[in-house]
Amino acid sequence: MYSTLRDVPHGLAEAGAASRPRRRRGAVGRVVLVLGLTSLLTDLSTEMVAAVLPLYLVLQAGLSPFQFGVVNGLNQAATAPVRLISGVLADRSARHREVAATGYAMSAVSRIGLLAAGGSPGLIGGAIAVDRLGKGIRTAPRDAMLSLATDQRALGTAFGVHRAMDTLGAMLGPVAAFGVLTAVAGGYDVVFVASAAIGAIGVAVLLLFTGRQPAAERRAPTVAPGGSLGARPAVDLATADAVAAPPASRGARARELAALVVDPRLRRILLAACVLALATIGDAFLYLKLQRTLDLPVRLFPLLAAGTAAAYLLAALPVGVLADRVGRRRVLLGGHGCLLAAYLTLLSPLPPTAMLVTCLALVGLYYAAADGVLAALTSAALPAGTRTTGLALVQTGVALGQFTASVAAGALWTAHGADTALAAVAGALAVALAVAAWALRQPRPGRTRAARRRRNRHGGAALPHIGGGSP
Amino acid sequence: MTSASKDAPPAAGAEPPPGAAEPETGRAGPAGRVAPAGPGSPPGGPARARWERWWRVGVLAVVVALAVGVSIGYGLHAARRTAAGHAAAAGGGNVTISPGTIVFRDTERGPGYGQVSFVSLDDPGGPRTVTGLQCDRVDMVATAGLCLAASPGIYTSYKAFTFDSALRITHGFTVAGIPSRARLSRDGRMAAVTTFVSGHSYTSAGFSTATLLYDVAAGRELGNLEFFTITRDGERIQPVDVNFWGVTFASDNDRFYATMATGGTTYLVEGSVGGRAVHTVHSGVECPSLSPDETRVAFKKRVAGGGPVTWRATVLDLATGRETPLAETRDVDDQLAWYDNDTVAYGLPRTGADAVVDDVWTVPADGTGRPAPLVSGAWSPAFVR
Incomplete structure (x- = not known):
């Protein structure tokens, strides 16, 4: 892993060399690894429960198919307002760590709620809702912390490391859960307790090892005097928050948020992300189509998801490094190109095994090139003081776009069959790719109004176009 | 964490220099400290940095020790609980289920929990026989029984099998997911199994059910209802979100009824095994159960309104389409079983901590009339006559 990290462009070391004599090894700082560990533990905890929840709900709690659907149907779209609120809150208070920790803690506590809920579908649904709200709350502040602690040129690598650790935790979850069930027959409650305990360790790691933000620093000016913001060296979070901290006055904060909404860079990323999301349907559709085309036994369904996750795990870091080298914009578009290829594979006359392997690998690559890279692209484009809100906006836009796409694809599938639906989605994705490429087109430095404005704002030091391709 | 903070040198809270909160001296931590941006920041001092690092590691060690301790302690407690149940359950012997019995899944706390048990039809409150057969769902007719069971594991496996009156396994079938409903036809020749199939949590589109029909006599799977021809109100449809559950067979072993859900609506469908087709006959019906005289269907009807979803036991007259709500006003979430032509039976969980019973x-x-208890500590009743 470290040999890969050392491959990060040399410019990075040069940029920070003067101020950070000890920082020579690479781009991925301790904060990234700590956040990665927290995510690994939390995803382990989440997936432990997710793996046994259907069994528990049906066999022990005795839920009927309809109730099961109700409990399961509290979808992610409902967490959109919470995401935005947590983003604004984290930006305004500059307490990213505390806001994120609240989200992580909610998920850990929800396992105890599950334990206490017994067979009541309402309480079980409530516990699951708390878990998902917690996820909604923590994602944007966590990504903002990650980006604030990382050199802009290595954002793709940092997000790649984080997402790989996150996915590793998710893949270990079912293994851990069934390990517990093997040791203690029928011990669903033991799984819940162990999950809560692991989640608590994750929260402790986050709170103990990402550094504190003393009040004096939170009030520090936005741009440190003498600090070369252009190079934007990698900083520890405590100091990063000094950069992140908005001016104290309420009006100035409001203006900063307003500026975010009209920020042309965010608007272009938001447009690209939403348009791409509108042509991205849920994996379940792809798996269903694979299962029907190849006539797979239904019990192999979870293995399809595991195959995709494995591909994602393997590709996350290399793709992140690639994004830092050749440009995040290109990699993001290329990732969606992989998704388009996956759609086309499903429509192709490939032999079963080839179709299965190709499709899962392509979807895994898509994840590696979409999720973390989009976060890196967004982070690089936004000032520190409104970054969390911007990340939350983009994530919410993507979630709502994908939800809309899945609903539309479902309706199309019902009315005209699977092939028509898939072909339509593939066509939409091709168009979306063109629109996104246009939206993310690279402005020439110094030519656009936005660049001029930025230059003025930062006292003449124009921000270089970092990472090769990010706008 | 709070108490640990109090132990820190007072200066740490009072006027901390930027970056001092990050004790960055370890070899493992690649992140160095940024030089203070502003002028006049006092250096943190290696002693305090070391101290800061150690109390953090100490607090983490305590949290990890607590977490591991609680998990293992709880696990041991749960393991003892299970072991006690198994030890007591080992006393089962050779048993035969003869006509004149009520067969059910035992939910009485103790050794027999989750096993197939039976009582005499004439004395339902009398002594029960625990068979030792572990089933999550069970159905039985005079000549054969159907059992669905899950064995959790990394690769959780599920099984469905039929057994004869001496509890010998006659046919095994592979099933795809978590057992939900099991029904045999009147003569035990046909079987229907509903299971839950669910994917990966972050990527799943939600739940889905798979309902498969089996020809028990021939030991053959007859296919998933989702692939039958579906006609709704005279129009052929092929919805992607379709789910079937709760099959009930007519005595000709071809006609059957089931619940079909699509687009948020549940329908009663009538189907033909031979014709591989179903069509809707009524809406708002879940888990139908055909009466012995085959003129009515007992089902659970979803009660609209705020709050949690509840169901009302209801009987539908197939000829007239008239629905009759039964005198049971509690929430019935079970596939009802006909005790005889005039009476239906169903399982109800107890309240509070006893909800697993x-x-x-x-x-x-x-x-008319009022609900009356039949067998305590029982679920999935089947009447073997």
Whole structure:
């Protein structure tokens, strides 16, 4: 892993060399690894429960198919307002760590709620809702912390490391859960307790090892005097928050948020992300189509998801490094190109095994090139003081776009069959790719109004176009 | 964490220099400290940095020790609980289920929990026989029984098998997911199994059910209902979100009824095994159960309104389409079983902490009378006559 990290462009070391004599090894700082560990533990905890929840709900709690659907149907779209609120809150208070920790803690506590809920579908649904709200709350502040602690040129690598650790935790979850069930027959409650305990360790790691933000620093000016913001060296979070901290006055904060909404860079990323999301349907559709085309036994369904996750795990870091080298914009578009290829594979006359392997690998690559890279692209484009809100906006836009796409694809599938639906989605994705490429087109430095404005704002030091391709 | 903070040198809270909160001296931590941006920041001092690092590691060690301790302690407690149950359950012997019995899934706390048990039809409150057969769902007719069971594991496996009256396994079938409903036809020749199939949590589109029909006599799977031809109100449809559950067979072994859900609506469908087709006959019906005289269907009807979803036991007259709510007003979430032509039976969980224990109740099928308890500590009743 470290040999890969050392491959990060040399410019990075040069940029920070003067101020950070000890920082020579690479781009991925301790904060990234700590956040990665927290995510690994939390995803382990989440997936432990997710793996046994259907069994528990049906066999022990005795839920009927309809109730099961109700409990399961509290979808992610409902967490959109919470995401935005947590983003604004984290930006305004500059307490990213505390806001994120609240989200992580909610998920850990929800396992105890599950334990206490017994067979009541309402309480079980409530516990699951708390878990998902917690996820909604923590994602944007966590990504903002990650980006604030990382050199802009290595954002793709940092997000790649984080997402790989996150996915590793998710893949270990079912293994851990069934390990517990093997040791203690029928011990669903033991799984819940162990999950809560692991989640608590994750929260402790986050709170103990990402550094504190003393009040004096939170009030520090936005741009440190003498600090070369252009190079934007990698900083520890405590100091990063000094950069992140908005001016104290309420009006100035409001203006900063307003500026975010009209920020042309965010608007272009938001447009690209939403348009791409509108042509991205849920994996379940792809798996269903694979299962029907190849006539797979239904019990192999979870293995399809595991195959995709494995591909994602393997590709996350290399793709992140690639994004830092050749440009995040290109990699993001290329990732969606992989998704388009996956759609086309499903429509192709490939032999079963080839179709299965190709499709899962392509979807895994898509994840590696979409999720973390989009976060890196967004982070690089936004000032520190409104970054969390911007990340939350983009994530919410993507979630709502994908939800809309899945609903539309479902309706199309019902009315005209699977092939028509898939072909339509593939066509939409091709168009979306063109629109996104246009939206993310690279402005020439110094030519656009936005660049001029930025230059003025930062006292003449124009921000270089970092990472090769990010706008 | 709070108490640990109090132990820190007072200067740490009072006027901390930027970056001092990050004790960055370890070899493992690649992140160095940024030089203070502003002028006049005092250096943190290696001693305090070391101290800061150690109390953090100490607090983490305590949290990890607590977490591991609680998990293992709880696990041992749960393991003892299970072991006690198994030890007591080992006393089962050779048993035969003869006509004149009520067969059910035992939910009485103790050794027999989750096993197939039976009582005499004449004395339902009398002594029960625990068979030692572990089933999550069970159904039985005079000549054969159907059992669905899950064995959790990394690769959780599920099995469905039929057994004869001496509890010998006659046919095994592979099933795709978590057992939900099991039904045999009247002569035990046909079987229907509903299971839950669910994917990966972050990527799943939600739940789905798979309902498969089996020709028990021939030992053959007859296919998933989702692939039958579906006609709704005279129009052929092929919805992607379709789910079937709760099959009930007519005595000709071809006609059957089931619940079909699509687009948020549940329908009663009538189907033909031979014709591989279903068509809707009524809406708002879940888990139908055909009466012995095959003129009515007992089902659970979803009660609209705020709050949690509840169901009302209801009987539908197939000829007239008239619905009769039964005198049971509690929430019935079970596939009802006909005790005889005039009475239906169903399982109801107890309340509160006893929710894992169910009792079987009966109520007249014409909407009159009152519910009466039949067997305590029982679920999935089947009447073997």
